[in-house]
Amino acid sequence: MSSMLLTLLIFSPLLSVLILLFVPSDDEKTLKMTGVLGALLPLIAAVTAFTAFDTAESGVQLEEVYQWITYEVFQANGELNYSIQYHIGADGLSMILILLTAFIAFLASIASFSIKEKLKSFYILFFILELGMLGVFSAQNLFLFFVFFELTLVPMFFLIGRYGYLNREKAAWSFLIYNGIGSAILLIAFVALFMKSGSMAFDQLKAVFALPEADLKEMYLTENFRMGILIAILAAFAVKLPVVPLHTWMLRVHAEAHPAIVMIHSGILLKIGAYGMIRFGLGIFPEEFKSLAGVIAVLGVVNLLYGAFLALSQSDMKKVLAYSSVSHMGIVLIGLAALNEYGIQGAVFQTVSHGLISALLFFLVGVLYNRRGSSQLHDFGGLASQMPVAAGLLLAGGLASLGLPGMSGFISEFMAFLGLFEVMPVTAAVGTIGLILTAVYVLRAVLGVTFGRVKREGTVYGADMTAAERFPAFMLLAAIIIIGCYPALLSGLLGATLESIKLGLGG
Amino acid sequence: MNGDMIAFFILALCAIAGGVMMISSTNVVHMVVSLIFTFLAVAGIYVTLSAEFVAGVQVLIYSGAITIIMLFGIMLTRHDKENEKKTPKLRQFAAGGAILVFFLIMYGKIKDLNFPQGDVELHVDNTKKIGIELYSNYVIPFELMSVLLLVALIGAVVLAKKDEKEEGGGKE
């Protein structure tokens, strides 16, 4: 039973899809209940998997391997046996992201209550999306990874295009085209890897590329080839992360999609970019990654500053948050570029922490949008007097976002910079300007909404947050603070995995 | 330069000349006639390749049957020169260029290709051997071929038959 745990976890959303098929589409109450319970199921499974997970061990755990596709190819240098397996498993990094996915998806399912129309198909797409995300993080070979990766694109496209705001269709197309190009590049890189190395499994690829240079030459895996594949993979994930200047699609999605979707998107889907860079970039091509570290660091700093500067002059709260996501993803790059435990750990922390923080902030913006019908900054003000809870949460979220100690954002920023200062102090010093700018734009937006006077007389915002709205927000805030106060929770999970990455980097 | 070579060159020249004439001619009937020329030359080539039976079939089917069908086709349709517009120059150049590239590359590839001539005596009892092969190894394709021909026959008749109703409908 426990050997099937991960499979059950990944495919548990399917059960809800099946149930939803039999629920009449106008029975809102049942739909909502199925949605929430259905999202709870993977969370329970994820927690169960977590308890079965041994944090001290460095390798992949909870592995499942089944033969899937096999064929033989004759080549000039002999017969090659190609086989693709259904191979899933989780190491520390995967485990963290799986937990994050299940957690945020659960909260997003509650946040979806504000959807009034087409709720049934929403939840069906939602669960397919969750399946894809869980699969992406637990796949252990390229093929499976790619299948799940694509599986996230399609439902996301419809979720953006059907349930968003005014320009949602354009946003959905932007999303599809950018990500489609990204995954096309990814596919080419994967296929090239497969054809040359004869394997798709992560561990085998890792072993192949750890071979001495002469052996690699023999297999036509020249230096240029490896570098090319790495750059292709990084480029593909750079679209996802996103890295400036490939970020415009993300702004549209964040501005136009429904808040629950943006929670998922900003909270998890962007993290696939980071995950891919760590898993494929650092994991398979450590040597080549090293030689690109300088470029990545500069890109990270550019992302950080660019996002921060632009967030400063946005008039739409959602745009501010979108640019702040761009800025925060810069920190992931900074951490990766450091190539030491501190930096990589910082990058992973940042993925988790930004997942939680941006989910919280977008959720709150959604709550405000429901009340006010707008997310323009100039429509707001004096929120604290009429919705103290919402205002307090928004302030807390903002503070977390600007990296206040005691909250998760600080840990990741600190570790990423700690890592980068060891290797590239000057670049890192330039990057710290971003910390100041972050404070400036966050406070501008948050104080603009919460402080000051109410723009119109009377009860403009309506009632304060309902219990169903408070629950996700407080859960997220609690997670942010717990990680911020006691980061060893996460780092314990990561330690062993980082150790193995570090080994790949050659100390 | 032995006899084989001479025969080959003459036949090849005839074949190519026929082809070129077909392409360059403007009169439809001339085209068909030059094609007959080519077909016959190709039949000769077959003979030099020790394929007498195929050569015979070539003469019968191509030079005979197919050419006649084509002539009937021409006779049944109208061909006024004034009515014919010129093919667009662009397409002509594109096709010509592409074919030239194709030709050059293929030429480069087959220029030095040569297999040793097998020691099988193909020309000895050629027809008999083909007959044996056809009725032993290739009997199923052979029978299938007969079905194909039948289908083609019926199909051609059905297609070419005047459809009274359609004619009356006057629809495009």
Next chain:
Amino acid sequence: MLQNAWLIPLFPLLSFIVLTAFRRHTGRLAAVIGLAATGASLLMALMVFAEQWQGNSFKAEITWLEIGDKIITMGYEVNPLNALMLVIVTLVSFLVHLYSKGYMEGDSRISVFYAYLGLFTFAMLGLVLSPNLLQVYIFWELVGLGSFLLIGYYYFKPEAKAAAKKAFIMTRIGDVGLFIGIILLFWQTGSFEYDEIFKAVANQEISQTMITLTALLVFVGAIGKSGQLPLHTWLPDAMEGPTPVSALIHAATMVAAGVYLVASAFPLFEASQTALTTVAAVGGATAIFAASIGLMQKDIKRVLAYSTVSQLGYMMLALGSAGYTAGIFHLTTHAFFKALLFLAAGSVIHAVHTQNIEEMGGLWKKLRLTGPLFLIGALAISGFPLLSGFFSKDEILAAVYADGRYGLFVLALIAAFMTSFYMFRLFFMVFSGQPRSKQDGVHESGWTMTLPMIVLGVLAVVAGYVNTPWFGTFLNDYLAQGPVELAHEHHGPLWIPIAATTVSLLGILLAYLMYAKKSLSRDWLSRSFPSVSDIIYNKWFVDEAYEATFIKGTKAASCGGTLIDRYIVEGAAEGTVSAVQLLAKSGNKVQDGKVQTYGTVVILGLAVIFAVVALTGGYFS
């Protein structure tokens, strides 16, 4: 007792949590909860101090985070310096809690106010107890958060909003310096612990340049928090917060954190002469600069705020001149008398409902208790003999003189003159003469407000005797027990206290002549040097300069970035789109329904593939 020192910050934290969670239900109980928490902290701090006095130190740590082979710990430490700070912080905090009960009476959000106070006190105590720089940084930011929340307490006022934002951002700039400094120190010494860092510095494991660089970066943090030049502008604006908050945060505790930080990292600074000189120079410059602005301000709290900036400059000057004890000593006495002054000012504001001193006057008779207490505070800060400020200022001047930076010494003397002048200008304008506006129902505040003032008044008088040339230098001996073995004693020549006293008395006299007796015209300065007075009145146009350079610059960069994003980045994407569309349109033309066109395209494609394969030799060759 020392082992349980970690409980001290937890009481206020508990109060914060309880008050936030049960915000709706506490109501008037809020003050009691806050008082109980800080009272418990105060008691424990006193016990810890008593035990520490006997020479015990204590340090405990737990693992917080493991990264690779490095272990980052969190913990607490009790040493002479922070035991003293614990008492100061808890005491002032307790008194301010008590005072606020009266001052904030009737405010509907009183529980929020007490919650914020609890949060701040927690953070400040945590900062004081921290044994390593990382923990210092964490609480350093949290202290800033408390300050930010309390400045913005009146959230509906646009000024309060702006001030809160400004405070956070300005200190954040300093914090980033500290952040970099900490990280660099970590990479140089492999640890965040004070002990390890000091050991590495002592063993000369770090290059001199690196010591100077890190010391300066740490000092940048202190500049931000302590409102030193050039990051001082937030502190006067922070007066938008409720007055008790100004007393607690922006006079006694948080702003002194910068001084505390420099003091606790003192061995690092002492290892670099450049760093010390910078600290002294910045301190001296700030002292006189802020004092000069204080001369012309009209808002009672702003005068006090500039005075705070100036006094903090003094402390920095002392530390920069290697006067470790002097700096700490002044920090202690300043905490008491400046808190007293702010509370007294709060009492005045509470009575007359204005902060503009032009509208006050003649309050001496109406506020029989506040008036004398304010006088005590003013005398103490002016360095009137036998009050606490006299001794600590004397100590600083002696240290600066002994250090040999005579230019700074002169600056300090001038600043002392200005201090006494503006304090008594304030005093005379508020309390003497006739009321300059209608004042109805002016009455003395209740006991909750006067009691803290009385306690602080007493302390403002006697606190100086802990370290005097005459009765013994208890404080110096006490601090000498600490890990920082640098508590030098400076005994300057006798003429220094005399000169200092003379100067401050002259300042008082001048103020008396101008504002009480009015024998000198009040505005001779503005008449004789209009430009000078204009500059001073407008605070040297620092805010305006920042507005014109940094803020405008950032805004311009942001707008420019937006344009780039919209037209270049987005434009590139749009360009690609139109290129593809163009291609598609031309491709569409090929689809004309004619078989031969299709065939031609197929052959063209085939030819291209053939050509590519023939030219490159194919992928697998």
Next chain:
Amino acid sequence: MSSVPLSMYLMLALILFCIGLFGALTKKNAVIVLISIELMLNAVNINLVAFSKYSLHPGLSGQIFTLFTIAVAAAEAAVGLAILIALYRNRPTVSVDEMDTMKH
């Protein structure tokens, strides 16, 4: 035995094929297009017969294959012409350029 090298036959086939292809792509008259296609088939047949003689495993397969090709070509010619006639009846032209109903 024949001393003409294989490449000569292939070259001849190539030339005929190219001529046929050019005709099929550029000629207006549908009948001529069909004839050009026949020419291309012929070129292929030459290759088949040539390879049946010159190869590592010579044999009759090439010739038999040629026979099949000829049969198919005959069927194709018949059906093609039938279609042509049918088309011509609907629209009195044999110009390939005017047969563009695929576009619509």
